Amino acid sequence: MSHRPRQIGGWSAAILVVVVVSLVPVLWIVMLSLKTAATATDGSFIPHAWTLSNYSDIFKLGTFTAALRNSIGIALISTALAVMLASAAAYAIARLNFPGKRIILAVSLGVAMFPQISLVGPLYNLWRQIGLYDTWPGLIIPYMTFALPLSIFVLSSFFREIPWELEQAAQIDGATPFQAFRKVIVPLAMPGLVTTFILVFIICWNDFVFAISLTSTNSAQTVPAAISAFPGVSQFTVPYGDIAAAAVVVTVPVMILVLLFQRRIVSGLTAGAVKG
């Protein structure tokens, strides 16, 4: 198929706008992270004096490495739990007819629309009473909960597309039920599970509301909360370099996920939105 040059020109311009607008703020924070302390406030987009010392600084900061460890651990555990619980629910929604089906979908929708900040007070109070304040489970529980609706929507729309007859076909061919499930169904369900895992991981990785409210120290504070509390040299100086370098470090994993799995994220979210 050939296209007229005018069309090519138009699309190139559109693509250029999308790329520039999406990348400039990211590029800016990268540039800021590479500026020396003396030039951090010169207001120039491109550094006049380049340095990597901001990165070595934040990794020397106990707060940041602890926060990074917390972020990774908490996000991975919450995501794994949410995907496991949601798989069971989505399987039932996709394959079985049962009376509570509409209810579970209504509850999911309700949770998806819920203002998270409304839970902060009661959870803060409760967590302090039962000793979950400033612990990993204290964040994992709300993260998992708020990840469930999206996981259920996305997974059930994937599961509905799986040709389940194949499972019976494999059993007729002599496979045991477990073999049929493991060799036929699991590979078919894998793309859906991976997509859901990525989407949920991004949500947990990004949270700020719960992180700032339900943690206070290195033992559970995640990176977004830690960045917002970075100490300046004095009360009146902003640690520009540290903030920018830490921002870049937490952004890199997400950028890699988004660029690698772009197709899956698009299809997962659009399928979840239309059918879920």
Added chain:
Amino acid sequence: MLVGPAAIVMLAVTAYPIIDAVILSLQRSDLRFPSQNKFIGLSNYGHVLSAPVWWQDVLHTVIITVITVSIQFVLGMCLAVVMHRVIFARGLVRGVALIPYGIVAVVSAYAWQLAFSLNSGWIPKLLGLSSDPLSHTFGLYVAIIIAEIWKNTPFMALLLLAGLALVPDELLEAAKVDGASTWQRFTRITIPLMKPAILVALLFRTLDAFRIFDTIYIFGQGAQNTESISMLNYSTLLDRLNLGLGSAVSVLLFVLVALIAFVFMKVFGAGASPGGAEA
């Protein structure tokens, strides 16, 4: 059995605390003065609703929500059309456009805050400003709104893209043969067929914008009359440690969000169940 665990978790972690919030909101409960706890009925609500700060914060939140969601809708539609129709480099466009969606909200807020600030940013220099745009209300709103639009337009676009994909190409071709212009085809065929997706996109983005917290927190925790309802909720609960009053704000916010969802479904949702509750 299969749905049980997910349902129980969702109910336990949302329903129980919201009930707890309702109970707390009916009490005098201040963590600084724990001995003075007692049941005081609706007087916390009276306090909140008669305080000018509550109404100001509602106004701030509504202003930010209406402006950001309208602009996001227009830009998101453009982006969705580009993602849908682009004839080359589709993977690149989609991947790059998703970056703001994936980026940590706090990072995006800092990226814009540090870009707008006169002390560190490139924007005042580019515009030749001599005073700090973040030092007065108007400039701060502009910066917050731009940051929110940048971060959330891709999600709006994705939800709209889902709707665009449902419009059959043959229908558009037929209209083209009949002499309909591009704009006519878009407004008369594409938009009506996309209505359910548009409803879902607007509803989700409106509710999300109404809860705005991260950006406001990073841009000075509500300084210069930018405090949102969520920010007020946070500061009442965790800075002033007034659980009773804070819980009343939580419950009111919850009610407002439910009200917005309800109105959306009533007004726009005839026939289309948001989220496709059909499932």
